[in-house]
Each structure stands twice: as structure tokens, then as C-alpha cells.
Amino acid sequence: MAGIAVLCEVQGGEVARGSIGVLEEAARLGAALGESVDAIVCGSGLDDAKLAALGGFGATTVRVADDALLASGIAQPVVDACATAQEAGGYRYWLAAASIMTADALAGLAARLGAGIVIDAVELHAEGGALVTRRSGLGDSVLAHCGFTSTVGVVVTRANAFAATDGNGGTAPVERFAPTFRAWSQAVTLVGHEDAVETGPDISAADVLVAGGRGLGDASGFGQIEELATAFGGAVAATRAVVDAGWYPYSAQVGQTGKTVTPKLYVACGISGAIQHKVGMQGSGTIVAINKDKNAPIFDYADFGIVGDLNAVVPQLTALVKARG
Ligand SMILES: Cc1cc2nc3c(=O)[nH]c(=O)nc-3n(C[C@H](O)[C@H](O)[C@H](O)COP(=O)(O)OP(=O)(O)OC[C@H]3O[C@@H](n4cnc5c(N)ncnc54)[C@H](O)[C@@H]3O)c2cc1C
Structure with missing residues (x-):
């Protein structure tokens, strides 16, 4: 063979x-x-x-x-x-x-x-x-x-x-x-099929994903994530923890029980990097992690890491991306 x-x-x-x-x-x-x-x-x-x-x-x-x-x-x-x-x-x-x-x-x-x-x-x-x-x-x-x-x-x-x-x-x-x-x-013939109707953005097709986790504090934290994603021309993703909490829709969930994504750039904000999340995004081209805990597991597999409060880092990053047009 x-x-x-x-x-x-x-x-x-x-x-x-x-x-x-x-x-x-x-x-x-x-x-x-x-x-x-x-x-x-x-x-x-x-x-x-x-x-x-x-x-x-x-x-x-x-x-x-x-x-x-x-x-x-x-x-x-x-x-x-x-x-x-x-x-x-x-x-x-x-x-x-x-x-x-x-x-x-x-x-x-x-x-x-x-x-x-x-x-x-x-x-x-x-x-x-x-x-x-x-x-x-x-x-x-x-x-x-x-x-x-x-x-x-x-x-x-x-x-x-x-x-x-x-x-x-x-x-x-x-x-x-x-x-x-x-x-x-x-001996079998397909007589018809129906496509499932999915609501929300198609994160599987986005080149850039900005993902939010429990570190956002509450649902309103996704405002700054959406702003950064828009500046990049990308889409918003989420962890299961925030989806379960009702902060963001399931269609954005990445991981074992969500979607597997491979964008060119994945920016993880306030995400610990649990294995169940990792399996859904580890194929991304470049992974950037923003987390205030320098020991967070996501830093083990991120290409670039920023140790800091996302509430300070994300707005600055958004301003920089917007400035570069
Ligand atoms: C069977 C099974 C299936 C699962 N499927 C999935 C799945 O599909 N997808 C998924 O994502 N999870 C899944 N999970 C859950 C997974 O184990 C984790 O619980 C989840 O990914 C954690 O989400 P999180 O990173 O948002 O929250 P946390 O683990 O609570 O992490 C929050 C992070 O935010 C940081 N942080 C806090 N405040 C700030 C701040 N101000 N600035 C910067 N950083 C901050 C903290 O240091 C922490 O690292 C599954 C679990 C099981 C058991």
C-alpha cells in the first residue's frame, strides 16, 4: 500500500x-x-x-x-x-x-x-x-x-x-x-432535505475573530469586543461560559460543544483557555491572548500574549486598529 x-x-x-x-x-x-x-x-x-x-x-x-x-x-x-x-x-x-x-x-x-x-x-x-x-x-x-x-x-x-x-x-x-x-x-433515494436555519453571524467564515470570555465581567463587556471586531472587519466569538450565562448567542460559541474555527487572527479577551475551548480554535493562524492572569493556560498556546486588564487594553487596541485604517 x-x-x-x-x-x-x-x-x-x-x-x-x-x-x-x-x-x-x-x-x-x-x-x-x-x-x-x-x-x-x-x-x-x-x-x-x-x-x-x-x-x-x-x-x-x-x-x-x-x-x-x-x-x-x-x-x-x-x-x-x-x-x-x-x-x-x-x-x-x-x-x-x-x-x-x-x-x-x-x-x-x-x-x-x-x-x-x-x-x-x-x-x-x-x-x-x-x-x-x-x-x-x-x-x-x-x-x-x-x-x-x-x-x-x-x-x-x-x-x-x-x-x-x-x-x-x-x-x-x-x-x-x-x-x-x-x-x-x-436501493435508496433521497426525497428531500431541509437546511437548519441559523441565526447570528457565521464565525466559521471570518478571517478575524475577536472572542470574549468571562473576564468581560458581564454581557455589556461585549460592546468593546464588537467594536474591536468591527475595526478589524471581523466577527465576534465567545466561550461556553458566557454563552451559558446568556451574555452572547450560542451561534458564536467556539469549542468542543460549539464551532471549530480557523481564522487568520484570533484575539482572545478574558478567556482562560480551557481545553474544551482550545480544541475549537487551536488551528487559527495567529492567536493573541489578553488576560490579567499571567498563568492563564491560554498563554501556553498563544502566539502573542498581553498580561493586563482587557478594559484598558482592548480600547487602546481598537484605537490603534482604527488609526491604521
Ligand atoms: C463537556 C464540556 C464541554 C465544553 N465545551 C466548551 C466549548 O465548546 N467552548 C468553551 O469555550 N468552553 C467549553 N466548556 C467549558 C470550559 O471548560 C471552560 O469552563 C470555559 O471555556 C471557560 O470560559 P472562560 O474562559 O470564558 O471563563 P474562565 O475560565 O472563568 O476564564 C476567565 C478568564 O478571564 C480572565 N480575566 C478576568 N478578568 C479579566 C480582565 N479584567 N482582563 C483580562 N482578563 C481577565 C481570568 O484571568 C480568566 O483567565 C466545556 C466544558 C465541558 C465540561
Whole structure:
């Protein structure tokens, strides 16, 4: 077995940013392990020229299965396509960013191949010539290091665990293949679906997040957080402690029971940095922490730390950001 396959999801004709983030992480892993990386794309009416651009994110080859069954919203035909790709490619590892479709599809693939599977991985490492993942467990109180004893290893990473870059503009050859669909894969049809209606800002898409915690004192403390976020052109995030206290809506919660975010800049104000918060934002590009306690855990993983009273620091920071236009 050799090589890494990354199942890339297409949404609205575009490859999902989460898939691209995992593809780039797979390329880093592949370089360390000496393994090539193929992007596997399943869908209907796919545009080869667009998919070739996955070469700019680390794909050696883009392997495409194009069939109406693969756009049906049912995972089983995608399992068939992945199994066909595996027969031809003999991949050592399969990776995907978690979504309803990819998690089901790779779980099905692992079952079909008799492969080990790690769900909810947040880090991928090359150790001793093999892939060893990190996944949180026991209510995010431990980080388990999980490798594989099976010939093929399958990993579904936590959604948004790896931020995508803009790529290097390169391209890769696109090869089409015809999946062998099993009869049972075509025995179900999706008759409709409804999207959940979410209120509040979409913090998953923001380049800059300014996050507030219990150190704000009360709900009114979010006024200065919103002002700083606006100055940056970003959005506001929150810890579970303040969401539970009713200071800010749940749609802004980051962490184990909230969203996983990977902005370019994450400014944590009055946040202790508990592990359950960390798992939702540790993939941010640059982390800045403002906390009056120099021993706060967040300083262990922040890139820049300001020890001080946020009520003094945040307004000054806002004025500086506004002054720079
Ligand atoms: C199963 C489970 C799931 C969880 N899920 C999540 C989750 O999804 N997201 C999440 O965030 N948490 C989650 N938690 C809760 C988590 O354990 C922490 O309790 C929470 O993150 C703490 O929030 P906080 O940092 O706002 O508050 P605190 O831990 O109380 O920290 C407040 C910080 O503010 C600082 N501070 C106080 N005043 C000032 C000031 N004037 N200026 C500067 N700094 C100041 C203090 O020094 C302190 O470090 C979960 C917990 C469990 C058990």
C-alpha cells in the first residue's frame, strides 16, 4: 500500500474549503512520509479544469468519479467510488474533513476494507514512518495519539481543523474513473432535505475573530469586543461560559460543544483557555491572548500574549486598529 487519498467534497460546484485544508495537511504529511497525495472527487457535472487547480494545494493527481448517483446525497455510492479508487490506487491512508457525507462515506469504506478508522482527528503527524493522529477524548480532557495496526488507515478530521491557504496556483492531471456501483447502493433515494436555519453571524467564515470570555465581567463587556471586531472587519466569538450565562448567542460559541474555527487572527479577551475551548480554535493562524492572569493556560498556546486588564487594553487596541485604517 502506498500513497494518501483525500476525499474532497464538492458543494455548489466548488471544492469545500475544509477539504482543501485537509489536502494541504496531507501534502505536508506526504512529504514527511515520502507518500504521494491524490485528491478523490465524487459528484455530477464536475468541471475538470476547476478540479485541476487542486494541484496548487498539494494533489499529485486528481481522480474524478462523475455520475448522477454521486450527487444523490446518499453516502453508499460514494463508498463504492472510493472502493473502486482504492482497488486501482492501493492507498495506504484515506483522509477527509468531516461532513455528513464524508464521515458516512469513509466509515463505509473502512468497513468495506477492514481498515482502522480514527474519527474527529485534530492533528496528523508522521512518526516512525507512519501516520499518527491526535484526537481528543473523555470530554476533551485528553489528547489520544492514534496510529494504525491495519494495512490501510482511514481518518476523518474534525470539521475546520485545518485552515486552507490560497494555494500556489499549480495544477495537477485529472483522471476520470468509473465506479463499480453495488446494487444495494442504488436501493435508496433521497426525497428531500431541509437546511437548519441559523441565526447570528457565521464565525466559521471570518478571517478575524475577536472572542470574549468571562473576564468581560458581564454581557455589556461585549460592546468593546464588537467594536474591536468591527475595526478589524471581523466577527465576534465567545466561550461556553458566557454563552451559558446568556451574555452572547450560542451561534458564536467556539469549542468542543460549539464551532471549530480557523481564522487568520484570533484575539482572545478574558478567556482562560480551557481545553474544551482550545480544541475549537487551536488551528487559527495567529492567536493573541489578553488576560490579567499571567498563568492563564491560554498563554501556553498563544502566539502573542498581553498580561493586563482587557478594559484598558482592548480600547487602546481598537484605537490603534482604527488609526491604521
Ligand atoms: C463537556 C464540556 C464541554 C465544553 N465545551 C466548551 C466549548 O465548546 N467552548 C468553551 O469555550 N468552553 C467549553 N466548556 C467549558 C470550559 O471548560 C471552560 O469552563 C470555559 O471555556 C471557560 O470560559 P472562560 O474562559 O470564558 O471563563 P474562565 O475560565 O472563568 O476564564 C476567565 C478568564 O478571564 C480572565 N480575566 C478576568 N478578568 C479579566 C480582565 N479584567 N482582563 C483580562 N482578563 C481577565 C481570568 O484571568 C480568566 O483567565 C466545556 C466544558 C465541558 C465540561
